[in-house]
Amino acid sequence: MGHVLRRLRRVLDSLLHGVRRRATLAAIAARRPASVLFMCNGNIFRSPFAAALLTRALNHGGEGAAVESAGLIGPGRPAAREAILAAARHGIDLRNHRSQLATAALVRAAGRAPARGVGMSVHHFSVDVEEYFHVSAFERHVRYADWDGFESRVSGNVDQLLDLLARSQTRATFFVLGWVAERHPGLVRRIAAAGHEIASHGWDHARVTEQSPLAFRDSIRRTKIFLEDLAATPVVGFRAPSFSIVPGREWALDVLLEEGYRYDSSLFPVRRNGYGYANGRRDPHWLKRPAGRLAEVPPATLRRWGAQWPAGGGAYFRLLPYAVVRAALRDCERRGVPGTFYIHPWELDPEQPRLEVPCTAIADTVARL
Numbered sequence: 001m002g003h004v005l006r007r008l009r010r011v012l013d014s015l016l017h018g019v020r021r022r023a024t025l026a027a028i029a030a031r032r033p034a035s036v037l038f039m040c041n042g043n044i045f046r047s048p049f050a051a052a053l054l055t056r057a058l059n060h061g062g063e064g065a066a067v068e069s070a071g072l073i074g075p076g077r078p079a080a081r082e083a084i085l086a087a088a089r090h091g092i093d094l095r096n097h098r099s100q101l102a103t104a105a106l107v108r109a110a111g112r113a114p115a116r117g118v119g120m121s122v123h124h125f126s127v128d129v130e131e132y133f134h135v136s137a138f139e140r141h142v143r144y145a146d147w148d149g150f151e152s153r154v155s156g157n158v159d160q161l162l163d164l165l166a167r168s169q170t171r172a173t174f175f176v177l178g179w180v181a182e183r184h185p186g187l188v189r190r191i192a193a194a195g196h197e198i199a200s201h202g203w204d205h206a207r208v209t210e211q212s213p214l215a216f217r218d219s220i221r222r223t224k225i226f227l228e229d230l231a232a233t234p235v236v237g238f239r240a241p242s243f244s245i246v247p248g249r250e251w252a253l254d255v256l257l258e259e260g261y262r263y264d265s266s267l268f269p270v271r272r273n274g275y276g277y278a279n280g281r282r283d284p285h286w287l288k289r290p291a292g293r294l295a296e297v298p299p300a301t302l303r304r305w306g307a308q309w310p311a312g313g314g315a316y317f318r319l320l321p322y323a324v325v326r327a328a329l330r331d332c333e334r335r336g337v338p339g340t341f342y343i344h345p346w347e348l349d350p351e352q353p354r355l356e357v358p359c360t361a362i363a364d365t366v367a368r369l
Protein backbone atom coordinates (compact mmCIF):
# COMPACT_ATOMS: atom_id res chain seq x y z
CA MET A 1 0.00 0.00 0.00
CA GLY A 2 2.79 2.42 0.98
CA HIS A 3 4.53 1.49 -2.24
CA VAL A 4 1.49 2.35 -4.35
CA LEU A 5 1.06 5.71 -2.59
CA ARG A 6 4.72 6.57 -3.15
CA ARG A 7 4.35 5.72 -6.86
CA LEU A 8 1.25 7.86 -7.08
CA ARG A 9 3.00 10.79 -5.39
CA ARG A 10 5.87 10.51 -7.86
CA VAL A 11 3.48 10.57 -10.82
CA LEU A 12 1.68 13.63 -9.37
CA ASP A 13 5.02 15.30 -8.72
CA SER A 14 6.15 14.84 -12.28
CA LEU A 15 2.79 16.04 -13.64
CA LEU A 16 2.91 19.14 -11.46
CA HIS A 17 6.57 19.80 -12.08
CA GLY A 18 6.08 21.98 -15.15
CA VAL A 19 3.37 24.05 -13.45
CA ARG A 20 5.50 24.61 -10.35
CA ARG A 21 8.53 25.41 -12.45
CA ARG A 22 6.70 28.09 -14.44
CA ALA A 23 5.18 29.58 -11.26
CA THR A 24 8.57 29.74 -9.53
CA LEU A 25 10.24 31.34 -12.54
CA ALA A 26 7.44 33.90 -12.80
CA ALA A 27 7.77 34.69 -9.06
CA ILE A 28 11.53 35.16 -9.36
CA ALA A 29 11.20 37.28 -12.50
CA ALA A 30 8.54 39.46 -10.82
CA ARG A 31 10.88 40.26 -7.95
CA ARG A 32 13.65 41.19 -10.37
CA PRO A 33 16.52 40.20 -8.09
CA ALA A 34 19.97 41.36 -9.20
CA SER A 35 21.41 38.09 -7.89
CA VAL A 36 20.24 34.69 -6.69
CA LEU A 37 22.27 32.29 -4.54
CA PHE A 38 21.22 28.63 -4.60
CA MET A 39 22.15 26.67 -1.48
CA CYS A 40 22.14 22.97 -0.70
CA ASN A 41 24.08 20.81 1.68
CA GLY A 42 27.19 20.01 -0.35
CA ASN A 43 26.98 22.25 -3.44
CA ILE A 44 28.35 19.37 -5.45
CA PHE A 45 25.57 18.81 -7.94
CA ARG A 46 22.01 19.83 -7.08
CA SER A 47 22.49 23.52 -6.38
CA PRO A 48 24.99 24.25 -9.19
CA PHE A 49 22.73 22.35 -11.60
CA ALA A 50 19.68 24.32 -10.44
CA ALA A 51 21.67 27.56 -10.64
CA ALA A 52 22.73 26.82 -14.22
CA LEU A 53 19.15 25.96 -15.25
CA LEU A 54 17.88 29.15 -13.64
CA THR A 55 20.55 31.28 -15.32
CA ARG A 56 19.44 29.88 -18.65
CA ALA A 57 15.73 30.42 -17.94
CA LEU A 58 16.17 33.96 -16.66
CA ASN A 59 18.45 34.99 -19.46
CA HIS A 60 15.90 33.74 -21.97
CA GLY A 61 13.48 36.19 -20.40
CA GLY A 62 16.14 38.91 -20.64
CA GLU A 63 16.42 39.32 -16.85
CA GLY A 64 20.16 38.77 -16.68
CA ALA A 65 20.27 38.12 -12.92
CA ALA A 66 23.55 36.76 -11.57
CA VAL A 67 22.94 33.24 -10.26
CA GLU A 68 25.43 31.49 -8.00
CA SER A 69 25.38 28.43 -5.79
CA ALA A 70 27.01 27.39 -2.53
CA GLY A 71 26.76 24.74 0.16
CA LEU A 72 27.30 24.15 3.83
CA ILE A 73 30.08 21.54 3.82
CA GLY A 74 33.23 20.40 2.03
CA PRO A 75 34.47 23.14 -0.36
CA GLY A 76 36.50 22.30 -3.48
CA ARG A 77 34.83 19.01 -4.40
CA PRO A 78 33.83 18.10 -7.97
CA ALA A 79 30.52 16.53 -8.99
CA ALA A 80 30.43 12.77 -9.48
CA ARG A 81 30.88 11.48 -13.04
CA GLU A 82 27.28 10.29 -13.39
CA ALA A 83 26.05 13.69 -12.15
CA ILE A 84 28.19 15.49 -14.74
CA LEU A 85 26.74 13.21 -17.44
CA ALA A 86 23.18 13.82 -16.22
CA ALA A 87 23.71 17.59 -16.36
CA ALA A 88 25.28 17.31 -19.82
CA ARG A 89 22.06 15.73 -21.08
CA HIS A 90 20.41 19.10 -20.28
CA GLY A 91 23.19 21.00 -22.00
CA ILE A 92 24.87 22.01 -18.75
CA ASP A 93 28.59 21.57 -18.27
CA LEU A 94 29.58 20.86 -14.65
CA ARG A 95 33.03 19.46 -15.40
CA ASN A 96 34.83 22.47 -13.97
CA HIS A 97 32.50 23.03 -11.05
CA ARG A 98 34.05 22.78 -7.57
CA SER A 99 31.80 23.08 -4.51
CA GLN A 100 31.91 26.42 -2.76
CA LEU A 101 31.21 27.09 0.90
CA ALA A 102 28.29 29.40 1.72
CA THR A 103 29.77 32.22 3.75
CA ALA A 104 27.69 34.82 5.62
CA ALA A 105 29.00 37.48 3.21
CA LEU A 106 27.85 35.47 0.19
CA VAL A 107 24.37 34.98 1.63
CA ARG A 108 24.09 38.65 2.61
CA ALA A 109 25.18 39.75 -0.85
CA ALA A 110 22.50 37.66 -2.57
CA GLY A 111 19.22 39.24 -3.56
CA ARG A 112 17.52 35.91 -2.90
CA ALA A 113 18.96 32.75 -1.37
CA PRO A 114 16.71 29.69 -1.81
CA ALA A 115 17.93 26.69 0.18
CA ARG A 116 17.19 23.22 -1.14
CA GLY A 117 17.27 20.21 1.11
CA VAL A 118 19.54 21.88 3.63
CA GLY A 119 17.73 20.55 6.66
CA MET A 120 16.81 17.24 5.08
CA SER A 121 20.09 15.62 4.22
CA VAL A 122 21.68 16.02 7.64
CA HIS A 123 22.14 12.70 9.40
CA HIS A 124 23.82 11.58 12.62
CA PHE A 125 27.22 9.94 12.23
CA SER A 126 28.10 8.18 15.46
CA VAL A 127 31.02 6.08 16.63
CA ASP A 128 31.14 3.57 19.51
CA VAL A 129 34.69 4.00 20.79
CA GLU A 130 35.88 0.59 21.97
CA GLU A 131 38.62 -1.95 21.23
CA TYR A 132 38.20 -4.91 18.87
CA PHE A 133 38.26 -7.24 21.88
CA HIS A 134 35.29 -5.45 23.52
CA VAL A 135 32.80 -6.73 20.99
CA SER A 136 29.89 -8.36 22.79
CA ALA A 137 29.96 -11.33 20.44
CA PHE A 138 33.44 -12.13 21.82
CA GLU A 139 32.59 -11.87 25.49
CA ARG A 140 32.51 -15.62 25.94
CA HIS A 141 36.00 -15.85 24.45
CA VAL A 142 37.68 -12.79 25.99
CA ARG A 143 37.67 -12.30 29.75
CA TYR A 144 37.59 -8.81 31.30
CA ALA A 145 40.62 -9.68 33.41
CA ASP A 146 42.64 -10.26 30.22
CA TRP A 147 41.74 -7.00 28.43
CA ASP A 148 44.95 -5.21 29.41
CA GLY A 149 46.97 -8.04 27.84
CA PHE A 150 45.68 -7.33 24.30
CA GLU A 151 47.37 -5.03 21.83
CA SER A 152 45.51 -1.70 21.83
CA ARG A 153 44.37 -0.50 18.39
CA VAL A 154 41.63 2.00 19.22
CA SER A 155 43.73 5.16 19.15
CA GLY A 156 45.07 4.67 15.61
CA ASN A 157 41.66 3.55 14.32
CA VAL A 158 39.91 6.60 15.78
CA ASP A 159 42.58 8.91 14.32
CA GLN A 160 41.82 7.41 10.91
CA LEU A 161 38.12 8.14 11.45
CA LEU A 162 38.89 11.70 12.59
CA ASP A 163 40.84 12.17 9.38
CA LEU A 164 37.95 10.89 7.22
CA LEU A 165 35.48 13.12 9.08
CA ALA A 166 37.74 16.17 8.73
CA ARG A 167 38.04 15.59 5.00
CA SER A 168 34.28 15.62 4.57
CA GLN A 169 33.82 18.38 7.17
CA THR A 170 31.46 16.17 9.13
CA ARG A 171 30.92 16.34 12.86
CA ALA A 172 30.06 13.18 14.71
CA THR A 173 29.10 11.90 18.13
CA PHE A 174 31.61 9.57 19.79
CA PHE A 175 30.14 7.24 22.43
CA VAL A 176 33.29 6.51 24.42
CA LEU A 177 33.84 3.60 26.81
CA GLY A 178 35.13 4.76 30.22
CA TRP A 179 37.67 1.92 30.15
CA VAL A 180 39.12 3.31 26.90
CA ALA A 181 39.09 6.93 28.14
CA GLU A 182 41.05 5.96 31.23
CA ARG A 183 43.79 4.37 29.10
CA HIS A 184 43.75 6.91 26.25
CA PRO A 185 42.94 10.32 27.75
CA GLY A 186 44.70 12.10 24.85
CA LEU A 187 42.37 10.38 22.39
CA VAL A 188 39.26 11.79 24.09
CA ARG A 189 40.84 15.26 24.08
CA ARG A 190 41.67 14.96 20.36
CA ILE A 191 38.10 13.95 19.48
CA ALA A 192 36.69 16.89 21.45
CA ALA A 193 39.27 19.34 20.06
CA ALA A 194 38.22 18.36 16.51
CA GLY A 195 34.72 19.65 17.32
CA HIS A 196 32.95 16.32 17.81
CA GLU A 197 30.54 15.48 20.58
CA ILE A 198 31.74 13.22 23.39
CA ALA A 199 29.05 10.90 24.76
CA SER A 200 29.06 7.82 26.98
CA HIS A 201 29.11 4.10 26.11
CA GLY A 202 29.28 3.04 29.78
CA TRP A 203 32.44 1.98 31.60
CA ASP A 204 33.28 -1.62 30.71
CA HIS A 205 30.90 -2.66 27.95
CA ALA A 206 28.62 -4.60 30.29
CA ARG A 207 25.20 -5.11 28.76
CA VAL A 208 22.32 -3.52 30.62
CA THR A 209 20.64 -6.94 30.52
CA GLU A 210 23.43 -8.21 32.77
CA GLN A 211 23.62 -5.26 35.17
CA SER A 212 21.70 -4.41 38.31
CA PRO A 213 20.27 -0.88 38.43
CA LEU A 214 22.98 -0.06 40.97
CA ALA A 215 25.84 -1.35 38.77
CA PHE A 216 24.38 0.50 35.77
CA ARG A 217 24.16 3.76 37.73
CA ASP A 218 27.74 3.38 38.91
CA SER A 219 28.99 2.68 35.37
CA ILE A 220 27.26 5.63 33.66
CA ARG A 221 28.06 8.05 36.51
CA ARG A 222 31.74 7.17 36.54
CA THR A 223 32.02 7.38 32.74
CA LYS A 224 30.24 10.77 32.61
CA ILE A 225 32.49 12.34 35.23
CA PHE A 226 35.60 10.92 33.60
CA LEU A 227 34.70 12.07 30.07
CA GLU A 228 33.55 15.53 31.18
CA ASP A 229 36.84 16.01 32.93
CA LEU A 230 38.80 15.12 29.77
CA ALA A 231 36.63 16.88 27.19
CA ALA A 232 35.83 19.88 29.39
CA THR A 233 32.22 19.83 28.10
CA PRO A 234 29.01 18.33 29.50
CA VAL A 235 28.35 14.73 28.48
CA VAL A 236 24.61 14.27 27.94
CA GLY A 237 24.29 11.34 25.52
CA PHE A 238 24.40 7.59 26.14
CA ARG A 239 24.38 4.43 24.04
CA ALA A 240 24.16 1.09 25.77
CA PRO A 241 26.64 -1.62 24.71
CA SER A 242 24.92 -3.86 22.14
CA PHE A 243 21.76 -1.71 22.29
CA SER A 244 20.94 -3.63 25.44
CA ILE A 245 18.12 -1.52 26.82
CA VAL A 246 15.47 -4.08 25.91
CA PRO A 247 11.81 -4.39 27.01
CA GLY A 248 11.80 -4.83 30.79
CA ARG A 249 14.98 -2.77 31.27
CA GLU A 250 13.34 0.66 30.90
CA TRP A 251 14.46 1.53 34.44
CA ALA A 252 17.82 2.32 32.82
CA LEU A 253 16.20 5.30 31.05
CA ASP A 254 15.20 6.75 34.43
CA VAL A 255 18.67 6.19 35.84
CA LEU A 256 20.10 8.08 32.83
CA LEU A 257 17.83 11.06 33.56
CA GLU A 258 18.67 10.98 37.25
CA GLU A 259 22.38 11.01 36.43
CA GLY A 260 22.11 14.09 34.20
CA TYR A 261 21.90 12.49 30.74
CA ARG A 262 19.54 14.17 28.27
CA TYR A 263 19.37 11.71 25.39
CA ASP A 264 19.71 8.01 24.74
CA SER A 265 20.55 6.08 21.55
CA SER A 266 20.01 2.50 22.74
CA LEU A 267 16.48 1.55 21.70
CA PHE A 268 16.93 -0.30 18.41
CA PRO A 269 13.43 -0.76 16.99
CA VAL A 270 14.02 -4.22 15.56
CA ARG A 271 13.21 -7.75 16.67
CA ARG A 272 16.49 -9.63 17.23
CA ASN A 273 17.84 -12.29 19.46
CA GLY A 274 19.38 -10.71 22.58
CA TYR A 275 18.72 -7.09 21.72
CA GLY A 276 16.24 -4.75 20.11
CA TYR A 277 13.24 -2.75 21.23
CA ALA A 278 10.75 -4.01 18.68
CA ASN A 279 7.88 -1.69 19.58
CA GLY A 280 10.03 1.42 19.84
CA ARG A 281 9.56 4.32 17.44
CA ARG A 282 12.06 4.54 14.61
CA ASP A 283 12.60 8.32 14.37
CA PRO A 284 14.05 10.60 17.08
CA HIS A 285 11.36 11.22 19.70
CA TRP A 286 10.76 12.14 23.32
CA LEU A 287 10.25 9.46 25.95
CA LYS A 288 8.05 10.39 28.88
CA ARG A 289 9.50 8.66 31.95
CA PRO A 290 8.73 8.85 35.67
CA ALA A 291 12.09 10.64 36.05
CA GLY A 292 11.34 13.19 33.29
CA ARG A 293 11.67 13.60 29.53
CA LEU A 294 14.48 11.85 27.70
CA ALA A 295 15.24 12.32 23.99
CA GLU A 296 15.60 9.01 22.16
CA VAL A 297 17.69 8.80 18.98
CA PRO A 298 17.41 5.24 17.58
CA PRO A 299 19.76 3.87 14.90
CA ALA A 300 18.33 3.97 11.37
CA THR A 301 16.08 1.15 10.21
CA LEU A 302 14.67 0.23 6.84
CA ARG A 303 11.02 -0.76 6.48
CA ARG A 304 10.60 -3.22 3.64
CA TRP A 305 8.61 -6.36 2.93
CA GLY A 306 6.39 -5.79 5.95
CA ALA A 307 9.23 -5.75 8.48
CA GLN A 308 11.72 -3.32 9.99
CA TRP A 309 15.41 -4.06 9.30
CA PRO A 310 18.51 -2.72 11.04
CA ALA A 311 20.26 -0.47 8.51
CA GLY A 312 22.17 2.04 10.60
CA GLY A 313 25.61 0.44 10.64
CA GLY A 314 27.55 -2.42 12.21
CA ALA A 315 27.53 -5.79 10.50
CA TYR A 316 24.63 -4.67 8.28
CA PHE A 317 26.82 -1.89 6.86
CA ARG A 318 29.75 -4.25 6.30
CA LEU A 319 27.89 -7.22 4.88
CA LEU A 320 24.83 -5.91 3.04
CA PRO A 321 24.99 -3.82 -0.14
CA TYR A 322 25.55 -0.14 0.65
CA ALA A 323 22.22 0.47 -1.09
CA VAL A 324 20.48 -0.78 2.09
CA VAL A 325 21.99 1.97 4.27
CA ARG A 326 21.45 4.53 1.53
CA ALA A 327 17.78 3.53 1.17
CA ALA A 328 17.28 3.88 4.94
CA LEU A 329 18.83 7.36 4.96
CA ARG A 330 16.86 8.42 1.87
CA ASP A 331 13.65 7.24 3.57
CA CYS A 332 14.61 9.41 6.57
CA GLU A 333 15.08 12.39 4.24
CA ARG A 334 11.63 11.77 2.77
CA ARG A 335 10.18 11.76 6.29
CA GLY A 336 12.14 14.94 7.06
CA VAL A 337 14.09 13.41 9.97
CA PRO A 338 17.79 12.70 10.45
CA GLY A 339 18.95 9.08 10.25
CA THR A 340 21.47 7.71 12.72
CA PHE A 341 24.46 5.77 11.43
CA TYR A 342 26.96 4.04 13.74
CA ILE A 343 30.37 2.49 13.34
CA HIS A 344 33.12 1.02 15.55
CA PRO A 345 36.79 2.03 15.16
CA TRP A 346 37.84 -1.63 14.71
CA GLU A 347 35.64 -1.88 11.62
CA LEU A 348 38.28 0.20 9.82
CA ASP A 349 41.15 -2.00 10.85
CA PRO A 350 41.89 -5.04 8.68
CA GLU A 351 45.26 -5.35 10.48
CA GLN A 352 43.80 -6.04 13.92
CA PRO A 353 45.02 -9.18 15.66
CA ARG A 354 42.73 -12.11 14.89
CA LEU A 355 40.77 -13.48 17.78
CA GLU A 356 39.86 -17.11 17.49
CA VAL A 357 36.29 -16.23 16.59
CA PRO A 358 34.46 -15.50 13.32
CA CYS A 359 35.01 -11.98 12.02
CA THR A 360 33.87 -10.71 8.63
CA ALA A 361 34.16 -8.00 5.98
CA ILE A 362 36.52 -5.63 7.81
CA ALA A 363 38.79 -5.07 4.79
CA ASP A 364 36.22 -3.04 2.82
CA THR A 365 34.94 -0.65 5.48
CA VAL A 366 37.10 2.39 4.67
CA ALA A 367 36.22 2.27 0.98
CA ARG A 368 32.53 2.13 1.86
CA LEU A 369 32.73 5.26 4.04
Ligand SMILES: [Zn+2]
Pocket residue numbers: 128130201205240241242
Ligand atom coordinates in the same frame (compact mmCIF):
# COMPACT_ATOMS: atom_id res chain seq x y z
ZN1 LIG B 1 29.95 -1.20 21.98
